[in-house]
Amino acid sequence: MKAIVYTKYGTPDVLELKEIDKPIPKDDEVLIKVFAVSLNDWDCGLLQGDPINRLLNGLFKPKIKILGSDIAGRVEAVGKNVKKLQPGDEVFGDLSGRWGGFAEYVCASENMLALKLASMTFEEAAAIPQAAMLAIQGLLDKGKIQSGQKLLINGAGGGVGTFAVQIAKLFGVEVTGVDSSAKLEMLRSMGFDHVIDYTKEDFTKNGQRYDLILDVKTNRSILDYIRALRPNGIYVTVGGSMIRLLQALFLGPAISMISKKKVGIVALKPNKDLAYMNELFEAGTVKPVIDGPYSLDEVPNTFRLFGEGAHKGKVVITVQT
Ligand SMILES: NC(=O)c1ccc[n+]([C@@H]2O[C@H](COP(=O)([O-])OP(=O)(O)OC[C@H]3O[C@@H](n4cnc5c(N)ncnc54)[C@H](OP(=O)(O)O)[C@@H]3O)[C@@H](O)[C@H]2O)c1
Numbered sequence: 001m002k003a004i005v006y007t008k009y010g011t012p013d014v015l016e017l018k019e020i021d022k023p024i025p026k027d028d029e030v031l032i033k034v035f036a037v038s039l040n041d042w043d044c045g046l047l048q049g050d051p052i053n054r055l056l057n058g059l060f061k062p063k064i065k066i067l068g069s070d071i072a073g074r075v076e077a078v079g080k081n082v083k084k085l086q087p088g089d090e091v092f093g094d095l096s097g098r099w100g101g102f103a104e105y106v107c108a109s110e111n112m113l114a115l116k117l118a119s120m121t122f123e124e125a126a127a128i129p130q131a132a133m134l135a136i137q138g139l140l141d142k143g144k145i146q147s148g149q150k151l152l153i154n155g156a157g158g159g160v161g162t163f164a165v166q167i168a169k170l171f172g173v174e175v176t177g178v179d180s181s182a183k184l185e186m187l188r189s190m191g192f193d194h195v196i197d198y199t200k201e202d203f204t205k206n207g208q209r210y211d212l213i214l215d216v217k218t219n220r221s222i223l224d225y226i227r228a229l230r231p232n233g234i235y236v237t238v239g240g241s242m243i244r245l246l247q248a249l250f251l252g253p254a255i256s257m258i259s260k261k262k263v264g265i266v267a268l269k270p271n272k273d274l275a276y277m278n279e280l281f282e283a284g285t286v287k288p289v290i291d292g293p294y295s296l297d298e299v300p301n302t303f304r305l306f307g308e309g310a311h312k313g314k315v316v317i318t319v320q321t
Pocket of ligand 1: 041155156157159178180183216238240266268308309310
């Protein structure tokens, strides 16, 4: 089978399209023919080999050599202990921890997979898992979003932000999106009520206050974010600068003690809300925003595009048709 393989940490130049053996499912796994996969920030961290990802995937060289977590495909074979899935089922899910999605076939535990709706393309399905889960768990589980609120999404034009605005609109909230100039038109067309160009304006200093802030970049002091909240507001981070995340972790409890404001940090629960996403998709209320689709041999370029922040929504790769 064809796969994008890396044997050392580095830039996208170390990614190679290779012909390798098809994987064989263990007793509790299924073999999936991959039709589409999407790219996540986590893939970029694993490619570069930052210190945390080296702890996960090998200190000196990568143990798992095929990246790609968010896949959509068809079950080809099942191990003898698999109970829920059978050959022919169309599935999607986040295989983070297992990875292997930038390949024509991958094996995964059935617990990592949900059935794909017939009305959903493989590309749409592959766009959903990580970004939509972060958006849902950030807005609903940590953010306790309520109708009539004012929400700000920092880093609005990527995977999480483009799902988050659509989900937030179901709750009747007023949404402001912060991103770079090139993405503001797309944000307006998606239904953001207000947009802010972060290269020209600092939303923590313009006097506006929000009930909820969902942050995918976390590049400022937690105290700046707290200042931009209304009295009972909640700041939720899904990721960003490690130093800033640690600051949010340690100062968050103290902030809640001395004010009515709260700080939430999303620890991704992979695949938890895929059934909810199926419902929203079926109702026509949430639709993935896809950059691409690209082909498997374009994967190194998609990493470059992602690294430059030049993508809009989710970068999706069609692996085979
Ligand atoms: N909590 C967890 O368990 C968990 C698990 C997996 C991933 N994550 C995190 O989830 C996040 C993934 O988000 P995503 O997929 O939406 O990322 P994304 O697609 O890269 O989107 C980020 C957006 O932010 C914009 N941006 C860059 N710098 C900015 C700034 N200073 N201010 C405002 N916007 C800025 C980027 O555009 P420009 O570059 O054009 O500005 C881009 O549109 C990452 O932070 C990742 O680490 C968390």
